[in-house]
Amino acid sequence: xxxxxxxxxxxxxxxxxxxxxxxxxxxxxxxxxxxxxxxxxxxxxxxxxxxxxxxxxxxxxxxxxxxxxxxxxxxxxxxxxxxxxxxxxxxxxxxxxxxxxxxxxxxxxxxxxxxxxxxxxxxxxxxxxxxxxxxxxxxxxxxxxxxxxxxxxxxxxxxxxxxxxxxxxxxxxxxxxxxxxxxxxxxxxxxxxxxxxxxxxxxxxxxxxxxxxxxxxxxxxxxxxxxxxxxxxxxxxxxxxxxxxxxxxxxxxxxxxxxxxxxxxxxxxxxxxxxxxxxxxxxxxxxxxxxxxxxxxxxxxxxxxxxxxxxxxxxxxxxxxxxxxxxxxxxxxxxxxxxxxxxxxxxxxxxxxxxxxxxxxxxxxxxxxxxxxxxxxxxxxxxxxxxxxxxxxxxxxxxxxxxxxxxxxxxxxxxxxxxxxxxxxxxxxxxxxxxxxxxxxxxxxxxxxxxxxxxxxxxxxxxxxxxxxxxxxx
Amino acid sequence: xxxxxxxxxxxxxxxxxxxxxxxxxxxxxxxxxxxxxxxxxxxxxxxxxxxxxxxxxxxxxxxxxxxxxxxxxxxxxxxxxxxxxxxxxxxxxxxxxxxxxxxxxxxxxxxxxxxxxxxxxxxxxxxxxxxxxxxxxxxxxxxxxxxxxxxxxxxxxxxxxxxxxxxxxxxxxxxxxxxxxxxxxxxxxxxxxxxxxxxxxxxxxxxxxxxxxxxxxxxxxxxxxxxxxxxxxxxxxxxxxxxxxxxxxxxxxxxxxxxxxxxxxxxxxxxxxxxxxxxxxxxxxxxxxxxxxxxxxxxxxxxxxxxxxxxxxxxxxxxxxxxxxxxxxxxxxxxxxxxxxxxxxxxxxxxxxxxxxxxxxxxxxxxxxxxxxxxxxxxxxxxxxxxxxxxxxxxxxxxxxxxxxxxxxxxxxxxxxxxxxxxxxxxxxxxxxxxxxxxxxxxxxxxxxxxxxxxxxxxxxxxxxxxxxxxxxxxxxxxxxxxx
Numbered sequence: 012x013x014x015x016x017x018x019x020x021x022x023x024x025x026x027x028x029x030x031x032x033x034x035x036x037x038x039x040x041x042x043x044x045x046x047x048x049x050x051x052x053x054x055x056x057x058x059x060x061x062x063x064x065x066x067x068x069x070x071x072x073x074x075x076x077x078x079x080x081x082x083x084x085x086x087x088x089x090x091x092x093x094x095x096x097x098x099x100x101x102x103x104x105x106x107x108x109x110x111x112x113x114x115x116x117x118x119x120x121x122x123x124x125x126x127x128x129x130x131x132x133x134x135x136x137x138x139x140x141x142x143x144x145x146x147x148x149x150x151x152x153x154x155x156x157x158x159x160x161x162x163x164x165x166x167x168x169x170x171x172x173x174x175x176x177x178x179x180x181x182x183x184x185x186x187x188x189x190x191x192x193x194x195x196x197x198x199x200x201x202x203x204x205x206x207x208x209x210x211x212x213x214x215x216x217x218x219x220x221x222x223x224x225x226x227x228x229x230x231x232x233x234x235x236x237x238x239x240x241x242x243x244x245x246x247x248x249x250x251x252x253x254x255x256x257x258x259x260x261x262x263x264x265x266x267x268x269x270x271x272x273x274x275x276x277x278x279x280x281x282x283x284x285x286x287x288x289x290x291x292x293x294x295x296x297x298x299x300x301x302x303x304x305x306x307x308x309x310x311x312x313x314x315x316x317x318x319x320x321x322x323x324x325x326x327x328x329x330x331x332x333x334x335x336x337x338x339x340x341x342x343x344x345x346x347x348x349x350x351x352x353x354x355x356x357x358x359x360x361x362x363x364x365x366x367x368x369x370x371x372x373x374x375x376x377x378x379x380x381x382x383x384x385x386x387x388x389x390x391x392x393x394x395x396x397x398x399x400x401x402x403x404x405x406x407x408x409x410x411x412x413x414x415x416x417x418x419x420x421x422x423x424x425x426x427x428x429x430x431x432x433x434x435x436x437x438x439x440x441x442x443x444x445x446x447x448x449x450x451x452x453x454x455x456x457x458x459x460x461x462x463x464x465x466x467x468x469x470x471x472x473x474x475x476x477x478x479x480x481x482x483x484x485x
Numbered sequence: 486x487x488x489x490x491x492x493x494x495x496x497x498x499x500x501x502x503x504x505x506x507x508x509x510x511x512x513x514x515x516x517x518x519x520x521x522x523x524x525x526x527x528x529x530x531x532x533x534x535x536x537x538x539x540x541x542x543x544x545x546x547x548x549x550x551x552x553x554x555x556x557x558x559x560x561x562x563x564x565x566x567x568x569x570x571x572x573x574x575x576x577x578x579x580x581x582x583x584x585x586x587x588x589x590x591x592x593x594x595x596x597x598x599x600x601x602x603x604x605x606x607x608x609x610x611x612x613x614x615x616x617x618x619x620x621x622x623x624x625x626x627x628x629x630x631x632x633x634x635x636x637x638x639x640x641x642x643x644x645x646x647x648x649x650x651x652x653x654x655x656x657x658x659x660x661x662x663x664x665x666x667x668x669x670x671x672x673x674x675x676x677x678x679x680x681x682x683x684x685x686x687x688x689x690x691x692x693x694x695x696x697x698x699x700x701x702x703x704x705x706x707x708x709x710x711x712x713x714x715x716x717x718x719x720x721x722x723x724x725x726x727x728x729x730x731x732x733x734x735x736x737x738x739x740x741x742x743x744x745x746x747x748x749x750x751x752x753x754x755x756x757x758x759x760x761x762x763x764x765x766x767x768x769x770x771x772x773x774x775x776x777x778x779x780x781x782x783x784x785x786x787x788x789x790x791x792x793x794x795x796x797x798x799x800x801x802x803x804x805x806x807x808x809x810x811x812x813x814x815x816x817x818x819x820x821x822x823x824x825x826x827x828x829x830x831x832x833x834x835x836x837x838x839x840x841x842x843x844x845x846x847x848x849x850x851x852x853x854x855x856x857x858x859x860x861x862x863x864x865x866x867x868x869x870x871x872x873x874x875x876x877x878x879x880x881x882x883x884x885x886x887x888x889x890x891x892x893x894x895x896x897x898x899x900x901x902x903x904x905x906x907x908x909x910x911x912x913x914x915x916x917x918x919x920x921x922x923x924x925x926x927x928x929x930x931x932x933x934x935x936x937x938x939x940x941x942x943x944x945x946x947x948x949x950x951x952x953x954x955x956x957x958x959x960x961x962x963x964x965x966x967x968x969x
Contacts, residue, residue: 063559066934069844070856070877072914076897080881091558120888124898130837130909131935343890435884457887467884 036199036219039298045325046210046295048114049351050140058144062091065136066127073122073138078463079106083122087141099149102142103156107182107466108175110150110221111204112459113143114213117314117345121459150220157228161188166476169194169251171238174202175458176449177257178225179465180472185228187473192251193230196237199297202259204458206293209318211325215296241420248444253472256421256431256440256447257465260411260455263287266310270368274376274405283376285368288319288408295322305403307331308378310365312341316408317348320357323406332358332400334365336383336390360400364392368405376402411455421445430454438468439475446472494796495803496789498534498594501769502663502689502747505622507534507594510760510792510804511785514751514772515540515598515624515667518782520572522582526589531782532789535594537691537772540571540626541579541611542600542638553700553710555726564726565775566700568711568718570632571600576611580618587619595619596665600626600638603648605655612659622662625653625687627678628669628694630721640694643669646681653685663688665749668738671697675734679744689747691772692738693731695721724775728753732762736815739767755784757791764804765811823956824948827925827941829854829918833906835938838914842929842939847873853922854929858906859913864921920944 053061065087073083081102089098102109118124118139126135166189170177173195181191199205204218226232238244247254265271265287276284282303286294288311294300303326309316312335323331333352335342338361342349360380367379382396413429423442425432431440431447438446448464450456496509512535513519513528520539528536547570555564572579587595597620601607615623627649629639642648649666656664666682668675670693679690697719702709709717731752738744750763755776763771776784801807831842831854846854852867856876863869871879888897906912918929930939 060559066839066841068838069840069873070880072838075880075883076885078885078887080883080885117887120894120897127837127839127910341891453886456889460887463885 036216038214038216039301041301042210042295042298043214046214046322048214049211052147053137053140053144055144058090058141059093061137062087062141064128064133065091068127072125072127073136076121076125077105078121078457078459079112079466080463081105081109081122081142083138086145087136087138090141090145095145095148096152096154098145102145103149106459106462107156107179107225108204108221108458108462109142110146111175111208111213111218112462113139113146114217115204115208115457116459117347117457119347120345150224155227156182156224157186160229161186163190164188164476166190166253166473167251168192168253168255168472169247170255170257171247172202172257172259172449172451173197173200173222173232173234174257174259174449174461175204176259176461176465176468177202177255178222179462180255180257180446180448180469181230181465182225182228183466183469184472185225185230187469189473189476191230192233194233194236194238194247196235198235200232200234202257206296207289207315208458209292209322210296211321239417239420241422244420244422252444252476254445255438255465255468255472256418256424256445256451257449257461258414258417259450261414261416262412263289263407264410264412266365266407266409268365268367271407274368274370276404283374283403285376285405285407288315288406289411291319291406292322295326300326302326303328303404305329305375306401307404307406308365308400308402309333309406309408311335311408311410312337312349312359313343313408313410314345314348315410316406317344317352317357319406319408320352321355323404324355324357328404330358331356332360332402334360334363334378334380334400336362336364338362363398365405366392371401376405378402378405411450413454414451418451428454433468434471436467437471437474438464439471443475490797490800490802492802494793494801496534496793498770498804501594501749502622502665504663504688505535505594505596506592507770508592509534509789510764510768510770511535511788512537512594512596512749512770512772513777513782514774515596515626516774516778517569518774518777521574521579522586525582525586525595528777528782528785529586529590529593532785533593533782535596535621535770537596537598537624538572538579538583538620540598540600540629541576541615542571543602544575545570545573545632547573548713550711550713553720554724555700562724562775562779564698564700564722565724565778566698566711566720566722567695568631568713568720571626571629576614580614583615583618583620587621594621596622596624598624598626598667600629600633603637603642603652605658608652608655609659612656616660616662620662622665622688623656623660624665624667624691625656626667626694627652628667630669630671630695630697631719640669640671643667643678643694644672646677649678650681650685653682653687657686665689665691667691667694667751668734669694670730670734674737676737676741676744679738679741679746683744683746687746689749689769690738690744691749691751693727693734693752695723696727696730698722723753725753725755728759732766735763735766735768736812739809739812740815755779757788757795760788760792761795761807762811764808766815767809767812769804769808819954820952822950823953824946824951825943826946827943828920828923829925829929830940830942831916831918831929832938832940833908833910833915835935836908836910836915837935837938838910839934840914840916841932841934843916844873845928845932850926850928851922851924853919853924854916855919856913856916858915858917862917864919 067084071084086098086101122138123135128135168191170181170193173193184191200222201218274284276286307323307328309320320331362383363380364383369377371377378400380398382393383390425441431452433452438448446468448468449461498507498510515537519536525536551569553566554562557563597615601611627643633639634641666687748768749770750768751772754773760771843854888894933939
């Protein structure tokens, strides 16, 4: 497999200075065709017309609504005035992953949802599309993020995990003169941006391009490097002044029903059985799965469930059904995601719970389900409502578990309900050498939340570093 | 508001400047849209009431690349500039076509715009030939600001009152039809030439011609537009951008007894409403060029229709019924009432929370529109309030997270989002006017994007009207400088 070869080449070289990350990853052509971008980019003229619709609100609600507080009117004005470089740099000041955010942000509940145009009976400004326009220009220009390296400030920080939180933290620290090392257990950096976002929103190559820009700032990446044992941790603590935890969440939660384990898909070319949503997304994004046939059942109705269901459909499934234990009105996916699922022809089975997985006589999968109703003390199954669904693949998408096991090794880092407890203003954990942000602290939100967390933690670390230095001088 | 009339208003113009009539007051100005008979006949078919022929004179050679424009906020041709000269067609071809047009369209106004070398004989000859061809009137082009002026014609005449008077008098010696003098705005007081034309015996005026301009510079090549093989030249500016300048000059001419003559208004007219404004300041007809170049002759349909509908609603039966009605509403500043006071009023139901009025008032006016409805309204001195910069930096430092659950989304976007107030916009974002500090400047109502959201409301000062002239009567107008 072409991709696999390139990956091996890539891994064997590690992060050689001469090798460009995005050129190491070769996209699978079939996947690219099946997962063509959901929205066409704006043309240059359309971007200017759209930019000119912006009212330039004072203390703009869109800026306030953005977790990274991008100066939206500021960057839009620069697009209107033919200053695309200025626009992109304005955006990057606040959000170093602005390219991916422009593609994956649920803007309907963020900037565009807060646009005053809603109260003006006009469609909101297409902020995401304009941001993408500016960022695409910047990426095409090949300009580095840092024109001049900052003066070294004698601060060494390790960022564990290479998802959006760690990348944002690393970029901000590097920009201000710290030495930063990012540790990633997988072969490719980028976390969910690389492995977990539907490809029609953000492709793996686009994610890697952003990582490459951050690497270009002088951030060191150590790939295939899991931090699991206390010995590894001790080594890290010795090498670095501060450690930022941007480790995200753990594996997807299991359905915990009989037969789940026995039918788990083990090898990548096998597609009949049980394969969780994130495994499916990572597999097709990296070209390991390019086709999926038969009937697919996705369990859960969150945003990841929609991503997996739509992916299954685009990979060629005959039918895809989302099975959810609650009603349509309780769907946790964003409204636009749910609408998208319907648009792609996904079917829904409401108020049903999977209770067992068996093999059928024709060697396919039988999913046993029970109806669910609202009882006095919560949801309860309805006796005698058994329904067995004949299918080929079952895709659990009922949320990710926390990384409790791993995080337990980090001494003095307090956790509550599976989340790392932090000071929200600084990202500092209960161990003053450790900072954290992103999904491992918020239980799973958006890329833009992780970026905001990572940047805040970087500023928190810098502040602590300055305080330490001042104390030493005093 | 008067009762709308039950009869259709009459748009006809009769005996303008002592003898020109047309089905409506909308004429095409002397320019590319009136270059030849074929065009003018199509324009009449489209509904134009008259046409001033592209200036006739000794044929010229034009350059290629002749126009450039100012685009604004995505809108094309907000302002338009040309370096084209007068007609490049032989005089006899133009005159033969005038005859043809008049034969086919006897009720429409065909005016010959003329420009020849500054000799009595030359003017006598062109006047006689034009009238023999059948022109209903003559317009003397004393305004063209480029090219022709270098040859002692156009604005070279229009900028020197004595020349303008002399040539007008020569024309009047010969002319049997009404003579209009077209005024250039490229002069410190347009009335100087208007008076000269009147002294020379002109029957009417046309104003304004185009304004000297350089529209812009190509920032790649560093060559100004329009680019003629690496060089440019100043041109004549027109289009919507010049309308306010034209209206002012029209008012100046019509309010001056020594200047006032029947006036054909020109300058940025693109709609019936623009035309109504020129007529309200005294114009008997209006001339249009840029809008017709932009959209074609068809725009006249809405101009006629729109003007008639407005006249009907206002109870005006004829053009003369409202001509000049706004003229006496323009006065010198010293006659304005100093005791008239208005203050801004924000309609909370209409406000969309853009807060442009707040920043405009703070940075560009008198710091009296505040965002303090939630924190507690405070009238008075500016220091009592948070500055715009501190407000923005507070927002930048706030922690915001994506509302991922239904409950969070309801809190962010639901009915009670924002937490305060009975209005569609969160109370914290609806600005408040401190009327004790408001100077009534109108800036906020100019920047507000929502129609009728900010209105200016009169408040009584309890004082009788008093003008600056009245207040300073008997005293020196300007305080003596204090030397210390």
